[in-house]
Amino acid sequence: MDERRAAMVEDPAVDLTVDGSGVGGVLATAFGAEMTSSRGRCAHCHTVSIVGTMRAYVRGPGVVLRCPACAEVVLRIVETPRGVLVDARGLAWMVVDRR
Amino acid sequence: MARPIEWQLATVAAVHDETPSVRSFTLDLPGWAGHRAGQHLDLRLTAEDGYSVERSYSIASEPERAGVVEITVERIPSGEVSPFLHEVVIPGDRLEVRGPIGGYFVWDAPLGGPLLLIAGGSGVVPLMSMLRHRARAGARVPTRLLFSSRGPDEIIYRVELDRLAAAGDGFAVAHTLTRQQPPGWTGYARRVDEAMLAEVLEPLGPTTRTYTCGPTALVETVANALVRLGIPPDRIRTERFGPTGT
Structure with a gap:
């Protein structure tokens, strides 16, 4: 895991990412709740992390969240005029807080 | 009171320079739900042809200021949003915002x-x-x-x-x-x-x-x-x- 994390830190694309906390608006639209302080479990490496600490790639047409431990894709979200598309294949589970 | 995920119209109340490349914008937001120190807001610009861009900005002002939010924006010359904010926006302009957003990077x-x-x-x-x-x-x-x-x-x-x-x-x-x-x-x-x-x-x-x-x-x-x-x-x-x- 440490090797993968080291590789990720040195990945030039890391400079193109923000934290999950930077995409809280999109997440709130998709899930109807504040999500950045919620926890989610990566389906690939099973690490549980706070959504606000995941890596968010925002340069594409949507938002891609990657696991901060193994860098695999956890969540993909695209907002369209018709609705919000959520691809959660990389997520084992995530908590949506009751408000 | 507007919910955080709903877009609302803010009126630019004041603009002032912090440094040669950084400028602060005071936004009047009558429907603002109030924020916690460290939270963001999303700002959306929409062109006449419908093209729109969103950016997330940290809130600079303290929660104690009711109905007003200040953001501080660095001008990124190659950007789409910050040059517009720096070069075009003046007091009286209206901007779409939603928020407050975030619960992780906050301090009360x-x-x-x-x-x-x-x-x-x-x-x-x-x-x-x-x-x-x-x-x-x-x-x-x-x-x-x-x-x-x-x-x-x-x-x-x-x-x-x-x-x-x-x-x-x-x-x-x-x-x-x-x-x-x-x-x-x-x-x-x-x-x-x-x-x-x-x-x-x-x-x-x-x-x-x-x-x-x-x-x-x-x-x-x-x-x-x-x-x-x-x-x-x-x-x-x-x-x-x-x-x-x-």
Whole structure:
């Protein structure tokens, strides 16, 4: 895991990412709740992390969240005029807080 | 009261320069739900042809200011949104915003401290909200800001930080200037490193809550150093901006 994390830190694309906390608006639209302080479990490496600490790639047409431990894709979200598309294949589970 | 995820119209009440490339915008938001220090808002610009872009900006103002929110934006010449904000927007203009957003990188006065805030460039913005909140709430939590800027003219909020530090309520600021230092400069003159963090942290102790915001490289350096200096991981809160909000 440490090797993968080291590789990720040195990945030039890391400079193109923000934290999950930077995409809280999109997440709130998709899930109807504040999500950045919620926890989610990566389906690939099973690490549980706070959504606000995941890596968010925002340069594409949507938002891609990657696991901060193994860098695999956890969540993909695209907002369209018709609705919000959520691809959660990389997520084992995530908590949506009751408000 | 508007829900956080609904877009609402803000009216620009005031615009002022912080540095040659950084400008603050005061937004009137009658329906604002109120925020916590450290939270963001999303700002959306829509062109006549329907093309729209969104950016997330940290809120600079303290929660105690009702119905008003201030954001501070660095001009990124290659960006889509920040040049518009800098060159086009004037008081009276209306902008679409939604928020407040975020619950992870926040500090409320009752959380207490001691507090160590570490900023690189415009990463100081959410930390300024915390400092303004701390002052307005009358909190006397021992607090240090370690602030890395490139040169003396690029220190955002410099005058206000000096004023806050002169209040004698337990707040001190340490500057480091990484590229250019004025004659007689007595502050740090290098990138933030572990030795610098150890010095700033020393009077605060190992139970310090830390909030770090800045470019990815600074955040990685600081987070790793704080772990080595014995700060528990749940007291190390970080926020990276990539090539910034553009």
